[in-house]
Amino acid sequence: MIDHIVIQVSDLNAGKDFYKRALVPLEYELIWDLEEWAGFGVKGKVDFWLRSGSKTETPVHVAFRSSDRTTVRSFYEAALAAGGTDNGPPGIREDYHPNYYGAFVLDPEGHNIEAVCHDPQ
Numbered sequence: 001m002i003d004h005i006v007i008q009v010s011d012l013n014a015g016k017d018f019y020k021r022a023l024v025p026l027e028y029e030l031i032w033d034l035e036e037w038a039g040f041g042v043k044g045k046v047d048f049w050l051r052s053g054s055k056t057e058t059p060v061h062v063a064f065r066s067s068d069r070t071t072v073r074s075f076y077e078a079a080l081a082a083g084g085t086d087n088g089p090p091g092i093r094e095d096y097h098p099n100y101y102g103a104f105v106l107d108p109e110g111h112n113i114e115a116v117c118h119d120p121q
Contacts, residue, residue: 007111018108019107
């Protein structure tokens with residue numbers, strides 16, 4: 001089981017602004033706001049960190065698990081409204097498995113951020 005992940009961003013303030021808005025449907029909130037770090041999580045437990053640094057050559061892919069498809073759609077809409085770029089609208093991805101319902105957005109740094117629900121509708 002993964003406890004947390006850290007991604008590097010060149011503009012921490014822009015990253016915080018994007019994720020504060022994009023992750024609301026997934027019930028994430030900014031919990032730690034430090035000079036060079038920002039920690040997001042649910043119910044006080046940080047599991048997603050932003051770290052200030054130079055822009056990475058190879059963007060990462062982070063997928064947040066959702067309890068339902070409605071939340072996946074809400075994440076997608078919130079992330080686009082927060083300044084993200086479409087990288088795959090909400091829908092079934094049968095290549096992964098028959099119930100894989102995901103949505104993909106590129107954050108301002110180019111990281112591929114996803115919300116996914118594995119449960120049948």
